[in-house]
Amino acid sequence: MxxxxxxxxxxxxxxxxxxxxxxxxxxxxxxxxxxxxxxxxxxxxxxxxxxxxxxxxxxxxxxxxxxxxxxxxxxxxxxxxxxxxxxxxxxxxxxxxxxxxxxxxxxxxxxxxxxxxxxxxxxxxxxxxxxxxxxxxxxxxxxxxxxxxxxxxxxxxxxxxxxxxxxxxxxPMIDTLLRLRDRFDGSRVVAELSLPTTYAVATLHRPGNVDDPTTLARMVTALREVGDRIDVVLPVHPRGRQQLAASGLFDHPRVHATDPLGYLEFLGLVEGSTLVVTDSGGIQEETTVLGVPCLTLRPNTERPVTITHGTNRLVTTEDLTQHVDAVLAGGGPAHGLVPPLxxxxxxxxxxxxxxxxxxx
Structure with missing residues (x-):
């Protein structure tokens, strides 16, 4: 055999x-x-x-x-x-x-x-x-x-x-992105939430961000401040749903929760966005290829190539709005070279x- x-x-x-x-x-x-x-x-x-x-x-x-x-x-x-x-x-x-x-x-x-x-x-x-x-x-x-x-x-x-x-x-994840890019479509979410042309996408699920009450409170405050500047769409990961809902984050009129999205719909939403706030590793890579400014709410990344060759920046809850303001003013992360291979x-x-x- x-x-x-x-x-x-x-x-x-x-x-x-x-x-x-x-x-x-x-x-x-x-x-x-x-x-x-x-x-x-x-x-x-x-x-x-x-x-x-x-x-x-x-x-x-x-x-x-x-x-x-x-x-x-x-x-x-x-x-x-x-x-x-x-x-x-x-x-x-x-x-x-x-x-x-x-x-x-x-x-x-x-x-x-x-x-x-x-x-x-x-x-x-x-x-x-x-x-x-x-x-x-x-x-x-x-x-x-x-x-x-x-x-x-x-x-x-x-x-x-x-x-x-x-x-x-x-x-190989970029193989998939490039193969399916012409099928990306976030229009359903945009229409359902009545999003303006300029909006942000956020994804947050790491225990260090959503499990500790003190850290979660700082993150919620920062995201609400982002919502004062730009509409934010947050597909809610199952493991963080309860904590985020209880935090009052979604009480902000410009912070919108959705269920988890499929691959094509999510990346369509990301590709059409002005910026992404995330703690995900893979999204740091995807935004690098899509040319979308990515602000990563983590003290470190296992994907530093997305910083040296991409659009990613490490940020904190304290300086998140400063980086958002820079992106909105046109001074945010510029699209770099796509990493080798x-x-x-x-x-x-x-x-x-x-x-x-x-x-x-």
Missing amino acids: SALVLHVTGARPNFPKAAPVIAALERRGVRQLLVHTGQHYDRNMSEVFFQELGLPEPDLNLGIGSGSHAAQTAAMMTALETVFLEERPDLVVVYGDVNSTLAAALVASKLGIRVAHVEAGLRSFDWTMPEEVNRVVTDRLSDVLLVTSADALVHLAREGVDPDRLHFVGN WDGAAGERIADIVVAGLPG
Whole structure:
């Protein structure tokens, strides 16, 4: 029987990264299985992505759902071990930095199955972020490290990773963005909210921003001040819905909450916006390519290339409105160069590397 590649996805950020890799391997006739852990299970966080991105329906949906980091990761490991023992893949491909990625890498490594990590080497150097733990452990366990930016190569070299395991391939999430850009359409949301031509998009979900009451209060105050200047649309992530609603943020007449949006609708809304306020990693990359000023409410980023080659700036709740004013005055982040190899062909490069490493 031909070699088997098994992909593990689980959360919204995984899907646009996996789509071009799966498609490129399909064109090469590689036998594949797609496992969805169910880490994100809201339709607009999961199911709609498979439809819009042209992903095949998952061969298996483990339906793990939410829980504490320990409970969720443990449940994923138990379920994935059964799948890996039954299917005996030659390679497990994991994406990004979510709990599904860590769980799959741990199980595959203990079973002696090779692991390829797409988006390896990103570092925020902030160990309070669960994602940083997931990144570092996954990279340590991976046999094939597929890197999206040159800074990640530097991090991995400093950590002593064998250079033969490193491959600078570019960013497959940008493959998806470029392929579908002409289908982006945020007009429904614009019409429903009666948004003016000038509006901002905000996304906030990190525990450091929405779980601590003191930090949340500062963030709400800052966003209400932004709302004094420009309409703000905030698709509400399920994990932050209750805290944000209770905070009074949406009592402001120019701060508008929506349900989570599908990929095409959300990026259509972003592409038409004047600026984005976020704590998301992926949106820092997407706005870099779309040329939309991005103000990241975090003290650090694992994607510094979006600052050196893009439109991203790190901001605080204290200076957020200052940066918003600069953007509105035309003095905000200018569109920089697109980072190297963010050219729409990362999936093809990854597929070539995967195929070269498969047995027989």
